[in-house]
Each structure stands twice: as structure tokens, then as C-alpha cells.
Amino acid sequence: MSVTATPDPKIAYGPRVELQDLEDLYEGQQVQSFQPTPAGIDNLGITSVDTFKVPGMGEFTVEFNGYVRVARSEPTTGDWASAEVYTNLIEMRMEGDSPELGPITVTLDPECLSAGQIRTPFTDEHLPRPKKACRMAVGAQFELPRLGLTLYNKEPVVLTIDNVSAIPPAGNPGEGQIYRMLPLYNRADPEGRPVAYLTSLRFAMGTYLPAPAR
Amino acid sequence: MSVTATPDPKIAYGPRVELQDLEDLYEGQQVQSFQPTPAGIDNLGITSVDTFKVPGMGEFTVEFNGYVRVARSEPTTGDWASAEVYTNLIEMRMEGDSPELGPITVTLDPECLSAGQIRTPFTDEHLPRPKKACRMAVGAQFELPRLGLTLYNKEPVVLTIDNVSAIPPAGNPGEGQIYRMLPLYNRADPEGRPVAYLTSLRFAMGTYLPAPAR
Numbered sequence: 380m381s382v383t384a385t386p387d388p389k390i391a392y393g394p395r396v397e398l399q400d401l402e403d404l405y406e407g408q409q410v411q412s413f414q415p416t417p418a419g420i421d422n423l424g425i426t427s428v429d430t431f432k433v434p435g436m437g438e439f440t441v442e443f444n445g446y447v448r449v450a451r452s453e454p455t456t457g458d459w460a461s462a463e464v465y466t467n468l469i470e471m472r473m474e475g476d477s478p479e480l481g482p483i484t485v486t487l488d489p490e491c492l493s494a495g496q497i498r499t500p501f502t503d504e505h506l507p508r509p510k511k512a513c514r515m516a517v518g519a520q521f522e523l524p525r526l527g528l529t530l531y532n533k534e535p536v537v538l539t540i541d542n543v544s545a546i547p548p549a550g551n552p553g554e555g556q557i558y559r560m561l562p563l564y565n566r567a568d569p570e571g572r573p574v575a576y577l578t579s580l581r582f583a584m585g586t587y588l589p590a591p592a593r
Numbered sequence: 594m595s596v597t598a599t600p601d602p603k604i605a606y607g608p609r610v611e612l613q614d615l616e617d618l619y620e621g622q623q624v625q626s627f628q629p630t631p632a633g634i635d636n637l638g639i640t641s642v643d644t645f646k647v648p649g650m651g652e653f654t655v656e657f658n659g660y661v662r663v664a665r666s667e668p669t670t671g672d673w674a675s676a677e678v679y680t681n682l683i684e685m686r687m688e689g690d691s692p693e694l695g696p697i698t699v700t701l702d703p704e705c706l707s708a709g710q711i712r713t714p715f716t717d718e719h720l721p722r723p724k725k726a727c728r729m730a731v732g733a734q735f736e737l738p739r740l741g742l743t744l745y746n747k748e749p750v751v752l753t754i755d756n757v758s759a760i761p762p763a764g765n766p767g768e769g770q771i772y773r774m775l776p777l778y779n780r781a782d783p784e785g786r787p788v789a790y791l792t793s794l795r796f797a798m799g800t801y802l803p804a805p806a807r
Contacts, residue, residue, distance in 0.1 A: 389604075390604055393748075393776065463786075533607060534607075534751065556770070558753055559728070560715065
């Protein structure tokens, strides 16, 4: 399971978090609220409800369940209010099943470095103990074996979590910031027109996963 | 002025519109409302009001004025309600001036193919004569000579125009879909952390420009 983020991605949606000194973090990890957490790799559960529009077929809402590994940088300061943290989504696997589309597996687009940031919203920088905001720009792929199709996005899915009082934001709900639709392309026809669209995405970060047996 | 879109971009935010058979369109062009317009290259004015947050310096709202060239594909059908049109932003130049930041010139990121689409919103597909929606994912660069800085985005700025009753949507207002902030990077330090953010972008498409003198 020691997957590292794409060493030489075609596309990087933000700065790389260096992995070499980071420890994998699992269940039992102590997290302090309103305290910047030291760098690490969070192994967390995740659930998501995604709606897909497939022109000619219809609109389908699918529940997903799985896990993510998120590499977090050292906070830029030791002070909660001013600290910024940079993140890379280095692994993701979510499984869903749709009566119409069949099973769907969501993983990271291997050609993309998915990257994000946790910081105090600019509008809240005057507060003594602000809630922070997370954002992550994600390149994903969606395997639909029943349709013989792998879909991927060329514009990142921007996942956001607000009201963050602890890092990682385990248990927080979040949203994919999609205005009307986000085009999905057929991996077998990368120069072609979109074949489906994401029209809505709501997710929730889970808690730390149990460490794997050694 | 006969610039062609990046022949081999590092990043393409959508399908390429082939330029070879497209005519440059200028002032005097007749456009029918609620009729799909034949393919072409629209030379249009544009204005924009962008807000930049520069951590450590402040937040600055700047008015821009300039032009765009938009390549439009042949509509997928001759019927307004079902027609889809694909677009590439193949040239852009906007000038602004800020008391604090100095002059700012916005052009296209030469490493990106900026791409978009005009179609009926999925929610309005049952209407006999729907208004259409435009979206365009844009890679831009912002030159700030007084600061010795060129900024660019690694996540596209998604520009949207709603309530479109004619193609091109000349004269329509639009928005950059930014949730809280969109990071901007320093071209001289592409692996580095963001140095500024776009926090708001509102634009308006102008009308057809006069044809250049021959």
C-alpha cells in the first residue's frame, strides 16, 4: 500500500508535498483542535454522493465508500490562525454501485498531482480563533466496467471543506464546487468531446482507518 | 494578429476546435437569436473586474478592458434547443491598472488550451426554446511589471455565462466561478507555493470589434 504520488505528473494542480519524511497516520492518532498538526500522511475513510449526467442515458446518483491518503505539509507557522498547510491527495479508492451504470470505482488520475491547501479564509483573518477552510483540486478517474468505460476530468474537481477546527478535518462534510456541470472524458478517446458530466458531488471525510496488520 | 491556439499545449481543458476552415468574424456580423450560429472565430470586446488577494499586501480590485478571440465549432445540430457548441479561447488581452499593483496585462497561458462549451442546461432540456449556458475553463497569466511578477493559475478559472439567447453571447455578463479563492503562482517559481489569489471575477462580453484595416 505504499503508493507514492505520481513522480512526474503531466498536470500538477498545486505544489508537491515531499513524502520522504512523512509518517503514515492511522486510528489512535491524537489530534488537537485549533492547533496546527505536525506533517504526516492521513489514512482516512471517505464517503461521497455523486450525480452523473450521461446524455442519452439519464442522470444517476451514486453513493461511494472508500478511503484516501492525504499527505500534509508541516504547517507554515505554529499559530493556528496564521498557519497554512499544503496537501496532496496521494491515493484514493471509492466504490459505488448503480442499478443503471453498474459498479463504479473512483481512483486518482495517474497523470495528475491532486493538490490543495488548508488556511484561514481571508474574510476571517481578524478572528482570534478562526475556523479554517480546506480546498483540494482533484484529477480523478471513474471506471465503469459494465459500460466498458473509464471516465476522467480535465478540469479539476475542487473539493472544499469549511468550518475546520482540527487538522485533518476527520468527520467533516464537504462539497465539490461544480457550477451546473463538470465534463468527463472517455480515457479511450482523450481528444474527443465529453461523454458524461458530474453535476453534483457531496462528500464526508471519515475518521482515521485502522493501521494495516504488520 | 493571426495567432493560433497553442499547437501542443501541456494542458488542455477540453477538446480542440480546428481552426483551418474558420473565418474571423467582426463588426457587422448578423447573429440570429435562438438559432445555432455557423462556426467561426469571434473577435469581441471584453471587460472584467477582478479582485486579487496578495497575502502581506492586501486585497485589490482592478478593472480590465480588452478583447478576446473565441473559436466556435459547428453546432452539433441545427436545432437551437439540442445544439451544442464547443469553444476555444485562442487569444485574450486585457489591460488594467491598480494604484497599488501598477499596470496589469492579462493574456492566455501559452501552456494551456482554454476550452469550453455552450449547451442547454440539463434542467432546461424540456423547454421548447431554452436559454443556453456557456462555460469556459481558462488558463491565464497576469503580468505585473511594477512588481516584476508574472502570475498564472494551475486550476482553470471557470468562466460562465447564463441566459444565452444568441451565439456568441455578445453583451452578456458572466462570472468566474471561484469558491473563496483561486491560487495564483509565480511563473519564475512554478514549483513554489501560491503568491496571490483571485477571490472574485465578474466580466462582460462586449460586442464584435471593427475588422482591422487591410
